[in-house]
Amino acid sequence: MQSEVMFAGFGGQGILLIGDIFAHAAMEEGREVAWIPSYGPEMRGGTAYCLVVTSDRPIGSPIIRNPMHLVAMNRPSLEKFAPMVKTNGVVVVNSSLIPIRADRSDVDELLVPANDIAKDLGTTKVANIVALGAFVARSKIVGFDILRQCVKAMFAAKEKLIPINLEALEQGKKVAEEA
Amino acid sequence: MGKVLMKGNEAIGEAAIKAGCFNYFAYPITPQSEVAEYLSRRMPEVGGVFLQGESEVAVGYMLFGAAGCGARVFTTSSSPGISLMSEALSYISSAQLPAVFVNIVRGGPGLGGILPSQADYFQATKGGGHGDYRLLVLAPDGVQEAVEMVMMAFPLAEKYRNPVMILGDGLIGQMMEPVEFPDHLISEPSNKDDWATSGMDTRNRKDRNLVKSLFLNAELLEEHNRFLKAKYDRMKQEEIRYESYNTDGDYKVLIVSYGIISRVCRTAIDMFKTEGLEVGMIRPQTLFPFPENAIKEAVSKSGCKAAISIELSMGQMVEDVERSVQGVCPVHWYGKAGGDVPTPEEIMGVVKPLSK
Amino acid sequence: MAKTFKKTAALSDQHTHYCPGCTHGVIHRLVAEVIDELDVRGRAVGIAPVGCAVLAYNYFTFDFQEAAHGRAPAVATGIKRVRPDLIVFTYQGDGDLASIGMGEIIHSANRGEKFTSIFVNNTVYGMTGGQMAPTTLSDQRTTTSPSGRDVADVGMPIKVAELISALETPAYIARQSAIKPKYIVRAKKAIKKAFQYQLENRCFSLVEIVSTCPTNWGMTPIEAVKWTEESMHAYYPLGEIKTPE
Incomplete structure (x- = not known):
């Protein structure tokens, strides 16, 4: 079973980072994984996105036009990628910054006020982790325990950031479970 | 060692170190500058040499000099940079020096773009620089194979005393995949006393060594080219993968x-x-x-x-x-x-x- | 009988291919003597250029590499970086170092690479048949400046030693001449100093040596010496231009 997740937003939102954490979690579960970033001029201040492909078989084409799922952190990302998501995919919408909706009846749209939740936690910098927590709780592509471990590992060098990021993960999970 | 999730470019840098190559010269160019960034941190950690040259032209000859005195050495670049290094590739091939070149190919011609491409196939396999020479060209399909090919490239370059090129592409350089660095691909550098300008005092033989590509005499140049051709023919016998x-x-x-x-x-x-x-x-x-x-x-x-x-x-x-x-x-x-x-x-x- | 002279071990027995009146042979000899006097032949590596000295490796008895046009400083950088214990020098002419290889020499000098460059300036491309070089003097005739170098068109000749001395990285930069014994003695001193600084791992060093090319200048060797002393020494002053702190 292969799944593809597009993480998208603007530069500085930590898009590549949550893709990285998610990819690590899949790898730790023993799955095949490929993390493909956008690169080039657009990575300097414009939109940033990365695609994470996970599979229980060796991954063939890492080039995916229609991802299974989408985590959209800003409006241009939702506008660009929502129409491409496969039927029954999960679409996480950062509703703090995105006033519109995916406008698709065939996907599982999950509104997550990621920036507001992060702000309540003390810094909007963890909005990306809130969204990641919500996405994983909803899609269940990787186990939540492993995800927690990977968040800890990612911030191992900045240990004091671990508690707030773990809390952000839980808050995201809560939104997904209550929605 | 278990699998680690690494970006292709960083994995390529680490693979060279794992393979026992501690000398890296390079010039930044998208989409492979992460190799230089990675090795600027890693080489000092392992007591190796990292130098950012002033141009790809110069970097090509830094490899010439380093390989010529017997060191394992490599560089990474992308298409326009490889064009500039092609001059050195011709000299390195003629002087029969083992060196490894990684080309993370981007679109061309000219400045082209920075997205993945395979448009340097001719350049890699048919020349690029002047004269009758061939590179042994390895083409990975992902990050793991890129790692393995980099590790294989050093002993292959030494076996044939010939440059080896890894022909990747922008996507392989930029994507992350789980990789491992297989122990069985770790190799000892070959003995180069017969030809390397390593300083006469360091060798048992007391005659001096000469690294060169000039053959003004027609018969000698003919003989040299026939020798090189025999080497390329041997690659066709032994190295097809x-x-x-x-x-x-x-x-x-x-x-x-x-x-x-x-x-x-x-x-x-x-x-x-x-x-x-x-x-x-x-x-x-x-x-x-x-x-x-x-x-x-x-x-x-x-x-x-x-x-x-x-x-x-x-x-x-x-x-x-x-x-x-x-x-x-x-x-x-x-x-x-x-x-x-x-x-x-x-x-x-x-x-x-x-x-x- | 006491031995007062012996053959320079670092020089081979081969006859050089240089023209009568050319000073390459003298400069080779000076380099070889310095290498022997410092007792570093067993760890010396020379880099030959493209130009008249392309075959220089035939005249020395230690390890040598032959570089492409102008790239000798990059080759030397590669060697010295991976084998700092070797004593490395480039031997380059004016077309090689000051034209096609200007980028390599400037950056090697500026990085403070611990090798020595012997820069032979005779104002013309010798090997390719006497074409104009970056160091060709104003109004000097060459095969590509038949009416004389027009500085309004191609600029003034480059003073390499001064140019490199403008860099801040500590370096030993000197210009000497090889046309008469009194100059040759000073040239040897400069070459020896340069190699000594390298042995002490102190700095990049470059010795520019004003030299002759009677063949391409269309002069007899004696005329060439006279012209060098009158014209070249005037534009290219001799002496130490920069010494390490």
């Missing part, structure tokens, strides 16, 4: 494809299977020497109606495929050169009509 996919049974079409696009082809072949159409693939892992016989044999199988070269260029490898097929069946080409990698569906659309 390729992977076959779905070729055990019968198939209607044979795809020849390498590098990142071969993975897209593999997915297309799997999708064809569910539709009941069998398509085989030969994936050259060495582009020089080229798996001519394997391709000839694969298209000679009854039921194979056509061959198609699928590549991220406007039709370069297809010439080698035609040469290999020798008229046994029609040879087609499909490719893109703007940086956009075709999808499996796109490839299916091209291959399907050939099966009829």
Whole structure:
């Protein structure tokens, strides 16, 4: 079973980072994984996105036009990628910054006020982790325990950031479970 | 050591260190500058040499000098940078120095773009610089194979006293995949006392060594070129590597494809299977020497109606495929050169009509 | 009988291919003597240029590499970085170092690479037949400046030693001449100093040596010496231009 997740937003939102954490979690579960970033001029201040492909078989084409799922952190990302998501995919919408909706009846749209939740936690910098927590709780592509471990590992060098990021993960999970 | 998730460019840098190469000279160019960034941190940690040269031209000759005095050395660059290094590649080949060059290919010609491409196939396999020389060219299809090929490249370069090129592409450089660095690919540097300018005091032999490419005498230059040709012929005997996919049974079409696009082809072949159409693939892992016989044999199988070269260029490898097929069946080409990698569906659309 | 002279071990027995009146042979000899006096032949590596000295490796008896046009400083950088214990020098002419290889020499000097460059300036491309070089003097005739170098068209000749001295990285930069014994003695001193600084791992060093090319200048060797002293020494002053702190 292969799944593809597009993480998208603007530069500085930590898009590549949550893709990285998610990819690590899949790898730790023993799955095949490929993390493909956008690169080039657009990575300097414009939109940033990365695609994470996970599979229980060796991954063939890492080039995916229609991802299974989408985590959209800003409006241009939702506008660009929502129409491409496969039927029954999960679409996480950062509703703090995105006033519109995916406008698709065939996907599982999950509104997550990621920036507001992060702000309540003390810094909007963890909005990306809130969204990641919500996405994983909803899609269940990787186990939540492993995800927690990977968040800890990612911030191992900045240990004091671990508690707030773990809390952000839980808050995201809560939104997904209550929605 | 278990698997680690690494970006292709960083994994390439680490693979060289694991392979016992502690000397790296380079000039930044997208989409492979992460190798230099990574090694600027790592080389000091392992007591190695990292130097950012003033140009790719200079870097090419830094490799010449370092390899010439017997050190394992490598560089990484991308297409326009490799053009500038091609002068040094000609000299290094003639002087018979082992050195490893990684080309994370981007779109061309000229400045082109920074997205993945395979448009440097001719440059890598047919020359690029002047004179009769060949590089041993390895083409990985992902991060793990890039790691393995980098580790293999150093002993291969030493075996033949010839530069080895890894021909990757922007996607392999930029993507992250789980990798491991196989212990069995760790190698000891060869003894180079017979030829390296390592300083006479460091060797048992007391005559001096000379590293050069000048042969003003016609007979000597002829002899030198014949010697080089024999070496390239030996590579054709001993170093051809390729992977076959779905070729055990019968198939209607044979795809020849390498590098990142071969993975897209593999997915297309799997999708064809569910539709009941069998398509085989030969994936050259060495582009020089080229798996001519394997391709000839694969298209000679009854039921194979056509061959198609699928590549991220406007039709370069297809010439080698035609040469290999020798008229046994029609040879087609499909490719893109703007940086956009075709999808499996796109490839299916091209291959399907050939099966009829 | 006491031995007062012996053969320079670092020089081979081969006859050079240089023209009568050319000073390459003298400069080779000076380099070889310095290498022997410092007792570093067993760890010396020379880099030959493209130009008249392309075959220089035939005249020395220690390890040598032959570089492409102008790239000798990059080759030397590669060697010295991976083998800092070797004593490395480039031997380059004016076309090689100051034209096609200007980028390599400037950046090697500026990085403070610990090798020595012997820069032989005779104002013309010798090997290719006397074409104009970056160091060709104003109004000097060459095969590509038949009416004399027009500085309004191609600029003034480059003073390499001064140019490199403008860099801040500590370096030993000197210009000497090889046309008469009194100059040759000073040239040898400068070459020896340069190699000594390298042995002490102190700095990049470059010794420019004003030299002759009677063949391409269309002069007899004696005329060439006279012209060098009158014209070249005037434009290219001799002496130490920069010494390490």
